[in-house]
Amino acid sequence: MTRPRPLGLRPDPDDSVGAIGEFALIDRVVARSGAAAVADVGPGDDAAVLRTPDGRVVACTDVLVEGRHFRRDWSSAEDVGHKAAAANLADVAAMGAVPTALLVGLACPADTPAGWLEGVAVGMAAECAPFGAAVVGGDTSASAPDSQAVVLSVTALGDLGGRAPVLRSGARPGDVVAVAGRLGWSACGLAVLRRGFSSPIAAVRAHRRPTPPYAAGPAAADAGATAMCDTSDGLLADAGHLAADSGVLIELDRAALQQAFVDPAGPLPQVAAALGGDPMAWVLTGGEDHALVATFPAGVDLPDGWTVVGAVHEPGDAGPGVQVDGVPASRVAEELGEGAGHVHFG
């Protein structure tokens, strides 16, 4: 679809990307994207050039597929931008680093309104702005010939500021396990949306725009965290990554988790009561809140926002893994009926 537009008017957000073409689309999106503080060269050349004062760069990639990770009828374009950025920025924080820049690979149908993609750019820019980060590059393509879906692949870069990166493999028996951020809110919001409701809005908003505790990552690194990751797949699954990579048993305390993450006056019990569920199912297996889970040497003063929820032990006869009050995570997840976190290709 092409149509004439009077000169001098603002770009029409209803223009399709097919009508305006790739380069005009990029111009519009870049206009919404802000500027990265570290960028010597930003969008528009073959590549961006970014300063890396630490002498190292942290880099990660996360893919969001329409119909798998978001729905355009459940989330606004800005929501999708926030969510796509947050998933990546949380991974940067989970290394103990501060985000500096994003690059975005996009495949979308030719009839996608340019305004929708501008909205995604606005959401990403807003999520990045507190760090002085921004989208510095990317590429667009038409979706596959058989598809009407948007696919976003976002790469985030970050700076460690002299910190040692906090890996998944450093947890040691005797450490405490702590969590920063929210657990179960995104899954709770998804349950609401799946039933056709749009409130409580706090839960729905948590699903649309996760709020990872970014500052808690570098703070944990500064405090001596021995291992850390974000909970994109759910606490049991992601604590499982720490346990496996560190070769330890992680014992979680259900009562501590319940007390810290299930506010009796909050949306989790309210939605669970309305829909007939258990808030702890979302806390233990719900993904996409991008809370951080870390281990610290016992006796360390935890930074603000971190709550102890368990302890690290030598692996038992069954090998490394996660338990909740002595029950293996796989059995806990089975009893909760939610499966152990998000599994793609399931």
Next chain:
Amino acid sequence: MTRPRPLGLRPDPDDSVGAIGEFALIDRVVARSGAAAVADVGPGDDAAVLRTPDGRVVACTDVLVEGRHFRRDWSSAEDVGHKAAAANLADVAAMGAVPTALLVGLACPADTPAGWLEGVAVGMAAECAPFGAAVVGGDTSASAPDSQAVVLSVTALGDLGGRAPVLRSGARPGDVVAVAGRLGWSACGLAVLRRGFSSPIAAVRAHRRPTPPYAAGPAAADAGATAMCDTSDGLLADAGHLAADSGVLIELDRAALQQAFVDPAGPLPQVAAALGGDPMAWVLTGGEDHALVATFPAGVDLPDGWTVVGAVHEPGDAGPGVQVDGVPASRVAEELGEGAGHVHFG
């Protein structure tokens, strides 16, 4: 589909990614991916950590969509890996930098054979290996519910080694225009495949596995190139980027291009004769060879592999742009009947 597998056997390449799951898939792909020389932390954590000895990092992203940029019946998995890597590594070279690492975002159907994705990883690793670069991270997802297509979004990082980046905006009147690499071979190979043929193999191979002149990028920067980009969209279109961003007129010499890029004994005239075409159409508008086009101050000794094909002038009344022997690029492209380069969302 799941099926039992005897312990101790090698992973079966026919296993689908849906059957083995995301984490096993990642393990298999990582096993094929080699190690990046600059990686302090490689795949498997929340993010990679890479050394940036230059104090800056070059970063770019390129998207490849099945059915748009490759077909699984025309290209092997390794071909697709080579091509996806090359598209990005050429962008790094076009800044005057040397590639250090790739990150890969992947969406694919659950029934994709794991062996196909291992093949992609092998191709990427082979394309990266000469630089000591490798895949250091990424993410996988199932394709959109409506799609059976693979979408690859690759981000490349690179190091400038103390060089100033060569931008698109630095061309100045009086400069010469030069090209390194091949032009028209990928488009020629695509024409062959589209007609159902598979030879001449040199052309088909050029389409499946472009061979960008990587070393020519840093060499051009060292020689004082004033502007540079790669020809992913075709020479006329990409020279157009240099012209527009530099505010200059780029005049290309058709005879010089023909002499340098149409080998009378090579596949271009042969295929053009067989299919009824003009080799210069491919040379001028064919994309995806990832040749480099650059401008240099007149009188500079060009590095090996660079051939002068034109000159930079003050823009005329029509403003910045590209001409071939005095004819505007848009008219040249129209006469050639190929359109001005690759246009997505067309």
